[in-house]
Amino acid sequence: ETVPNDPLKARIYTLDNGLKVYMTVNKETPRIQTYIAVRVGGKNDPAETTGLAHYFEHLMFKGTTNFGTQNYEIEKPLLDQIEAQFEIYRKTTDSLERKAIYAKIDSISYEASKYAIPNEYDKLMAAIGANGTNAYTSFDVTCYTEDIPSNQIDNWAKIQAERFENCVIRGFHTELETVYEEKNMSLTRDPRKVYEAVLSSLFPHHPYGTQTVLGTQENLKNPSITNIKNYYKQWYVPNNMAICMSGDLDPDETIALIDKYFGGLKPNPELPKLNLPKEDPITAPVVKEVLGPDAESVALAWRFPGLASKDFEVLQVVSQVLYNGKAGLIDLDLNQQQKVLNSYGYPMGLADYSALLLGGLPKQGQTLEEVKDLLLSEIKKLRAGEFDEKMLEANINNFKLGELQNMESNEGRADMFVNSFINGTDWKNEVTAIDRMARLTKEGIVAFANMFGRPGIGGRKALHQLRDAVADHVLELLHRKGGPAVLSADPVACIGQVVDGVQKGTVQIKKDRFYHKIRLLSKNSKHFCASRHGMLRTVSRTKPGKATVRSATARVTASPGARWPNTARCWAFPSPGSANRYSEVLTRRLRVRPFTGRPCCRKYAFPPDGQLPDSCGAGGRDKFE
Numbered sequence: 001e002t003v004p005n006d007p008l009k010a011r012i013y014t015l016d017n018g019l020k021v022y023m024t025v026n027k028e029t030p031r032i033q034t035y036i037a038v039r040v041g042g043k044n045d046p047a048e049t050t051g052l053a054h055y056f057e058h059l060m061f062k063g064t065t066n067f068g069t070q071n072y073e074i075e076k077p078l079l080d081q082i083e084a085q086f087e088i089y090r091k092t093t094d095s096l097e098r099k100a101i102y103a104k105i106d107s108i109s110y111e112a113s114k115y116a117i118p119n120e121y122d123k124l125m126a127a128i129g130a131n132g133t134n135a136y137t138s139f140d141v142t143c144y145t146e147d148i149p150s151n152q153i154d155n156w157a158k159i160q161a162e163r164f165e166n167c168v169i170r171g172f173h174t175e176l177e178t179v180y181e182e183k184n185m186s187l188t189r190d191p192r193k194v195y196e197a198v199l200s201s202l203f204p205h206h207p208y209g210t211q212t213v214l215g216t217q218e219n220l221k222n223p224s225i226t227n228i229k230n231y232y233k234q235w236y237v238p239n240n241m242a243i244c245m246s247g248d249l250d251p252d253e254t255i256a257l258i259d260k261y262f263g264g265l266k267p268n269p270e271l272p273k274l275n276l277p278k279e280d281p282i283t284a285p286v287v288k289e290v291l292g293p294d295a296e297s298v299a300l301a302w303r304f305p306g307l308a309s310k311d312f313e314v315l316q317v318v319s320q321v322l323y324n325g326k327a328g329l330i331d332l333d334l335n336q337q338q339k340v341l342n343s344y345g346y347p348m349g350l351a352d353y354s355a356l357l358l359g360g361l362p363k364q365g366q367t368l369e370e371v372k373d374l375l376l377s378e379i380k381k382l383r384a385g386e387f388d389e390k391m392l393e394a395n396i397n398n399f400k401l402g403e404l405q406n407m408e409s410n411e412g413r414a415d416m417f418v419n420s421f422i423n424g425t426d427w428k429n430e431v432t433a434i435d436r437m438a439r440l441t442k443e444g445i446v447a448f449a450n451m452f453g454r455p456g457i458g459g460r461k462a463l464h465q466l467r468d469a470v471a472d473h474v475l476e477l478l479h480r481k482g483g484p485a486v487l488s489a490d491p492v493a494c495i496g497q498v499v500d501g502v503q504k505g506t507v508q509i510k511k512d513r514f515y516h517k518i519r520l521l522s523k524n525s526k527h528f529c530a531s532r533h534g535m536l537r538t539v540s541r542t543k544p545g546k547a548t549v550r551s552a553t554a555r556v557t558a559s560p561g562a563r564w565p566n567t568a569r570c571w572a573f574p575s576p577g578s579a580n581r582y583s584e585v586l587t588r589r590l591r592v593r594p595f596t597g598r599p600c601c602r603k604y605a606f607p608p609d610g611q612l613p614d615s616c617g618a619g620g621r622d623k624f625e
Contacts, residue, residue, distance in 0.1 A: 018239025022417035032247030033410035042213035051215015078112035090222035150248040161261035190292035205277035244417035
């Protein structure tokens with residue numbers, strides 16, 4: 001698989017067992033950066049054994065049935081005993097009994113260690129000239145990294161395939177001490193505590209906020225080798241993995257070697273799809289205080305759809321307008337004018353959700369409340385469009401420069417593949433992302449900024465459905481007396497105008513199950529109008545129970561003899577279960593009498609006093625409730 005106009009000229013393969021392979025050639029140096037990414041992370045951890053993904057990442061360096069051991073047949077019964085004792089240990093609550101069980105675990109582990117070869121995996125990688133032997137775990141991914149000489153692909157593939165197919169959990173309790181100490185260190189770091197507090201506020205139901213990648217101390221004190229083995233069998237399978245490579249390689253020869261060694265890995269045909277909780281709209285600010293030894297600071301955050309959404313692309317541009325380290329609103333107004341000690345802002349991208357984070361440190365004598373108000377004042381300027389439009393072009397150029405710099409290194413190139421795989425994005429969309437961002441207008445940025453941070457407004461499904469509905473000028477808003485104001489052709493700006501119409505009372509929005517639609521209910525009327533404080537629509541009946549909207553493409557239905565006869569109502573999505581749903585804004589019914597005589601309102605017109613114009617009825621004006 002290839003993508004036209006791809007600067008990386010990436011080649012993407014899918015093996016018969018589901019393993020994805022991404023490759024790009026870069027012959028600048030005779031080396032290859034390799035990432036083996038598994039689409040599993042902290043969000044996949046069972047609630048009773050949090051931190052499992054990160055802990056297992058450590059255990060993946062302990063060897064297999066064929067390396068890391070002197071005699072696996074003798075070692076295995078001892079490892080099985082350790083596993084059984086840990087299951088007893090985690091279910092025991094009496095402290096003296098736990099101490100005795102742990103002593104037994106320690107004794108058996110000592111006997112098992114006589115057959116283990118410590119760090120043999122690292123020695124194997126060093127023997128083939130590999131650098132950067134490491135791994136990392138986040139909420140969405142566990143990734144294993146190696147930088148290898150280009151003439152060692154065969155040895156690398158052989159070792160890695162063995163590692164992923166036959167991993168053995170050994171040195172368990174000693175590695176547990178390492179992980180536990182890592183957790184303890186995190187509890188002393190204020191930035192980490194603030195980060196976790198932000199996540200728990202934004203995601204009170206999703207694992208992003210309910211658990212951490214490092215896990216809880218209580219769970220780490222009560223580990224389960226059995227749970228870890230089940231986790232390994234369930235998620236570490238080829239149809240949940242990707243090999244991402246960049247460097248001095250021949251794609252045809254390389255894919256043949258990968259198929260040779262990895263093609264035998266067995267997929268999981270019942271690979272589960274996570275059914276994680278969806279977050280409700282944030283209808284009021286959530287405030288938390290974090291205590292620690294560092295200087296005081298304030299952090300603000302807004303929740304958005306995930307990395308794969310087009311909204312995250314807009315969010316990246318918005319964040320650069322706010323802060324880019326040189327000429328953003330926060331840079332110019334707060335940092336350069338020394339209104340605060342320091343301030344910043346950046347987008348935080350995750351697979352299921354993302355967020356915009358702003359933060360600041362107060363000057364001497366300045367309160368955190370004052371810093372917060374200064375940061376919010378920059379958001380206000382963004383919403384008001386008080387920034388130079390040239391900033392958009394400059395930021396897009398920065399994105400292009402950053403991408404070029406990223407493509408200069410094998411690490412950057414391969415990492416782009418990892419992100420695409422983990423976030424579930426099509427590679428062709430990754431290639432064209434900056435082009436789409438370059439088409440954003442100032443009006444669109446302002447409209448987007450006016451949506452976030454407002455209770456009940458936002459959400460991926462809602463946003464996309466509304467965008468689809470209004471992009472072709474399905475609706476027209478009449479913002480002022482005297483004539484219509486056609487919605488912008490920019491979809492994001494168009495959404496902003498609709499939201500603005502809601503806030504001004506020109507648009508009535510109500511939740512609906514499947515799609516954006518306007519429903520007009522009327523009884524025995526051939527022609528009728530629907531209007532609400534400046535939004536006017538002409539509708540004519542075509543068939544019993546059906547109606548069409550002239551000069552528009554919205555799906556419209558009309559039901560004669562409905563529950564509320566002679567009632568016009570406007571609905572606009574979203575689907576239940578979408579992330580941040582549009583909430584019901586206005587619900588008052590608009591009653592319109594059936595019309596007779598002349599056809600209603602051939603053109604849009606603004607009712608000067610909130611009533612239908614004379615031409616709509618047989619005589620006189622029909623009033624609204």
